[in-house]
């Protein structure tokens with residue numbers, strides 16, 4: 001059955017995201033789940049950076065932090081912020097063979113100005129080409145996962161080698177919020193990389209940077225292991241403003257398209273994704289800009305109506321990519337025509353959690369329907385009880401509906417099924433469960449629950465990491481919720 005094509009009335013996301021849903025006003029789940037409270041005031045921004053600087057300088061290693069830098073806007077701006085905070089970072093650049101000269105020039109401009117030390121890791125091209133070809137043959141969507149995984153593995157390895165306690169990351173909510181789950185895959189999934197390579201690869205992997213999910217989880221949890229900080233979430237990050245500042249401060253050069261600093265990324269986003277997967281990632285980036293108040297919907301529509309890249313350039317890129325991968329046009333186009341294969345089809349560290357995250361969309365939707373508190377609370381309670389029949393669960397939620405859900409649970413005599421509940425807005429002066437679960441992950445292990453429902457987005461990733469690294473994870477489940 002062909003699903004009707006629907007576009008959100010607030011942003012430009014549409015039914016090419018197969019997990020999207022809309023409320024009665026045609027507003028999509030990404031807009032509904034968008035958390036406006038992530039905005040910080042200019043005074044708070046300053047305070048955030050000042051206290052981060054104090055924290056990062058408080059240990060005696062040569063470098064205060066490590067910054068992975070591609071030469072694109074997000075990572076360049078992170079390096080710029082490190083300079084603003086008077087930090088001495090070790091800058092790491094990963095060369096996977098695809099970086100544009102422009103990206104490399106951008107890296108040089110920033111590190112030269114601040115005399116930052118740079119370590120460039122050149123990935124063995126035979127191995128990387130073989131991995132990319134294996135992913136193409138496997139038919140999976142997230143070919144970029146290979147680069148992202150290699151960066152993470154390299155940053156953690158170098159942080160340990162140089163005794164660096166902090167990793168400053170360019171991952172950010174402002175410009176990346178709302179990526180459909182089916183459009184990418186978990187970047188930490190070493191098992192998936194190895195399984196795909198085993199089936200479709202031809203070259204033995206001996207130097208490609210890999211790190212297991214288990215090792216990552218234990219480093220992220222340990223007192224001494226490097227802590228990754230998404231510094232762009234501490235400020236009101238705007239990619240447009242960042243570009244301007246970088247241009248005027250460093251002569252940094254802009255490129256068209258998000259992440260077009262790599263030739264492969266440019267081709268992947270403007271050809272492989274739309275042709276094989278029916279995915280136009282510009283919709284996510286433009287929608288994030290709309291929600292961030294940087295452009296309006298009409299401007300985004302106009303942008304989308306244009307081709308992502310000029311046709312002549314696209315064909316040049318295609319020839320270049322096919323040639324560099326040592327493929328021929330016919331077999332490459334054959335792969336483009338074959339059906340996509342989900343990452344879950346191959347062995348993975350994340351199959352179960354991916355499914356759970358998909359389910360969370362349904363619950364988030366319940367919160368947003370504009371009906372009475374009472375009705376929503378009873379729908380929620382019914383949903384929890386139906387879904388987690390006989391299980392003990394933790395709800396971490398906020399606001400009126402959350403409070404009412406609990407009261408109803410009490411009235412119905414099912415309260416004992418819920419072991420802990422925190423209303424983080426009403427009890428903002430007290431420690432809330434989110435803080436506790438992030439700062440003391442062992443609490444998670446000690447809580448006697450089977451299902452944990454997390455509402456507040458600001459804790460989700462960290463709690464998720466803590467939870468999946470628990471030894472008895474198989475018996476515990478995490479569902480993400482939007483604030484209620």
Ligand SMILES: [Zn+2]
Nearest residue numbers: 008011028031
């Ligand atoms: Zn929307």
